[in-house]
Amino acid sequence: MTGRVAAVNLGVVTEAEWAGDASGRSGIDKRSVGSPVQFRVDGVVGDFIGERAHHGGEDQAVYAYAEEDAAWWATELGRGIGPGGFGENLTTYAVDLTGAVIGEQWQVGSAVLQVTKPRTPCATFAGFWGVPDLIKRFTVRALPGAYLRVLREGEVGPGDPVDVVDRPAHGVTIGEVFRATTLEPELLPRLLEAPDLPESIRDKVRRRLATRS
Structure with a gap:
């Protein structure tokens, strides 16, 4: 089955004690929109980002989460989780995000997107x-x-196909990067095989490996 965009979601301003921004504002609450949205190098037009020290930027311009994975959490927590419930700009369907290779490129709408890193909770x-x-x-x-x-840069809307147009041969996936940097540090050396992994993560990997040698 061809992957597609199930929803495009934009953040609204939420003020709360738990908000990470120093001003107490967050853009994690994202709402789906019915029409195409412009995706730019520095982010999604109309998307509010509160704590820019940790969110946004070229390596984190767009966040995608799978509809299928959201359904698992809905069952686990016994609650409904709609599009944007994970703070994602793109809710995808039939796209293996965990198995996506670092650096692979997607044609989505008129935009070309590149997989960079996993989300850290x-x-x-x-x-x-x-x-x-x-x-x-x-x-x-x-x-x-x-x-x-x-x-x-280009426009992306609900229902647009997600076509993988390039996939690097190194095979380092989103899932591997997440596990290596959280619970499975034995995987860390493998991450350096992915040149498109953001340099900030590569630096952390090198430092952690240096302390083990």
């Missing part, structure tokens, strides 16, 4: 859901979704 995420142990549970489940660069 944070206290803002746990506060938004009202689940105090969410970070631990999210880490153990290891289905983090994928951040994307925008290589070619």
Whole structure:
């Protein structure tokens, strides 16, 4: 089955004690829109981002989460989780985000996107859901979704196909990066085989490996 965009979601301003921004504002609450949205190198037009020290930027311009993985969490928590419930800009269907290779490129609408890194769960995420142990549970489940660069700006809308147009041969996946940097440090050396992994992560990997040698 061809992967597609199930929903495009934009963040609204949420003020709360759990918000990570110093001003107490967060953009984690994202709502689906019915029409195509412009995806730019620096992010999605109309998407509010609160804590820019940790969110947004070229390596995290777009966040994607799978509809199928959201359904698992809905069952696990006994609650409905609609599009944007994970703070994602793209809710995907029939796209293997955990198995996506770092650096692979997608044609989506008129944009070209590139897989960069997994999402790391944070206290803002746990506060938004009202689940105090969410970070631990999210880490153990290891289905983090994928951040994307925008290589070619364009419009993306609900129902657009997600076509993989290039996949690097190294095979390092979103799932491997997440597990290596959380619960399985023995996987860390493998991450250096992925040149498109953001340099900030590669630096952390080198430092952690240096302390083990």
